[in-house]
Amino acid sequence: MTGGLGTALETFDRWVARGDFTLEGLGRFRVLFATYALLRLPNFAWASSFPDALYAPPPGLMTLFDGFPPSAVLTGLELLLAVALMAVLVGWRTRPASLVVTAVLVLGHGFTYSLGKIDHAILFFLLPAFLAFAGWDGAWSVDAARERASRTVRHWVLRAYALTVGIAMATAALPKARGGWLSPDSHAVWSQLLIDQQVRQVDTVLGARLVQLDVPVLWEVVDWLTVGLEGVLIVSVLWWPLFRLVLAGLALFHLGVLLTLDIAFVGNLLAYGAFVRWDRVSLPAAGVRARVRPRLRRVPEVAMALAVTVSGIGWYLLPDVPHVGGVLRYGVTWTGAGVGAWYLARQAHRAVRAVGRSTRPAASDA
Structure with missing residues (x-):
């Protein structure tokens, strides 16, 4: 019985880890995702104009709140999302930034959905949290240039x-x-x-x-x-x-x-x-990346954090x-x-x- 269970578990392990994805392909997709998300930054602040009597959250996390937060709080979530997406775009501190993106999207839209109209976009919201651990920081990123990114794809x-x-x-x-x-x-x-x-x-x-x-x-x-x-x-x-x-x-x-x-x-x-498999798309960027990587390694962490923050806020204000x-x-x-x-x-x-x-x-x- 034990041998049969062990064989089944080994088969499952091989199956769940099987795949042909690459760090290059996931990195390219990360750039595409962040670009789209930055072009479609959501607006949460409008929900604060409604009285708490209309607050009818769907089952789940949003039931912990009694009503809509002030406009300043929702605007702060929008700013945080813009900065986190900018970090995901360039691949700086990619994993925590990806988790922040998912958290803000779920929380911010949770308030807007509490007025009754729900857009079924949860797959989009959860995507950064999953791919943060799959390895989409392993290419086309500051993290990869500094050799602190994923080195294998977690299929x-x-x-x-x-x-x-x-x-x-x-x-x-x-x-x-x-x-x-x-x-x-x-x-x-x-x-x-x-x-x-x-x-x-x-x-x-x-x-x-x-x-x-x-x-x-x-x-x-x-x-x-x-x-x-x-x-x-x-x-x-x-x-x-x-x-x-x-x-x-x-x-x-x-x-x-x-x-x-x-x-x-x-x-x-x-x-x-x-x-x-985005890695199968031919891109004439190998030479540019080879020149940029050494320069990214030399940028101080504080300067990178400042650049990402200013870029995110600046993009939000456009x-x-x-x-x-x-x-x-x-x-x-x-x-x-x-x-x-x-x-x-x-x-x-x-x-x-x-x-x-x-x-x-x-x-x-x-």
């Missing part, structure tokens, strides 16, 4: 985050399955599209055209695909190639949702981005860039769909070639 952390993403998507699939989405008598997606077009007057690229397609079989297939994609992700965590295939399908799915229902899942797409939200909304969604389509096409090409090789007659048979 088990990425596996844990993948499981978190899978569970989150499963919680979206299960209510749909129980609510009748799989019933041939109901067409949930078409019904939602009909409401958006006829009642809410939502103007989307494809909505007005697709709502006219009275094809029950088509809409039932869409319902099943929606539930299937969201539900199968948690199972695909068992094997990285399958997990990435499902993520690629979800990226295309999110583009379709944006173009038909005007609902963007940018936070989800960024969460999927953590599992992309006026908002007009329309940046809309540009990023569509830009990230289209980019995610493009990466997903490329990955699916690449895997399909490999599969076709593999089948061709297996069916080709051997030379001795000719």
Whole structure:
């Protein structure tokens, strides 16, 4: 019995530590994540203008508070977030800065969500905390230049985050399955599209055209695909190639949702981005990095802290860039769909070639 348990644990250990991620790829993704987050700094302070009588926190941490904090406190959280994100961007004290980013995002949005409207962005909020321990400080960072960063990728952390993403998507699939989405008598997606077009007057690229397609079989297939994609992700965590295939399908799915229902899942797409092999993208930066690394080692710690703090506060004080939200909304969604389509096409090409090789007659048979 003990031997069997030991073998099972060894198998689990090998599985959870298996992966092909690199410090280079995680470092590049860290820069992408921090850049996006700095361009989309949240506003928490507006929640302080509401009376405490309207404070209705969701279950969890926010129930420890009796009401909304003063505006100065929420503004302080915004400033702290900007500074922490700047530290994550340059990779200075990356791990504590990443944990601060997650803590501030959860706390700040916890107050804004306590008014009743909740945006399901928890995967985006948790991402820095997970990747802080996965090794995204190991490249493209001040910490790496000073040789105090991660030297190996902790694949088990990425596996844990993948499981978190899978569970989150499963919680979206299960209510749909129980609510009748799989019933041939109901067409949930078409019904939602009909409401958006006829009642809410939502103007989307494809909505007005697709709502006219009275094809029950088509809409039932869409319902099943929606539930299937969201539900199968948690199972695909068992094997990285399958997990990435499902993520690629979800990226295309999110583009379709944006173009038909005007609902963007940018936070989800960024969460999927953590599992992309960014190190395979060619960048002509090796020479620049070789020259910069020695200089970063010579910068005093106090000077680096001051530079990060001033840069973060300065960025926070800059006026908002007009329309940046809309540009990023569509830009990230289209980019995610493009990466997903490329990955699916690449895997399909490999599969076709593999089948061709297996069916080709051997030379001795000719």
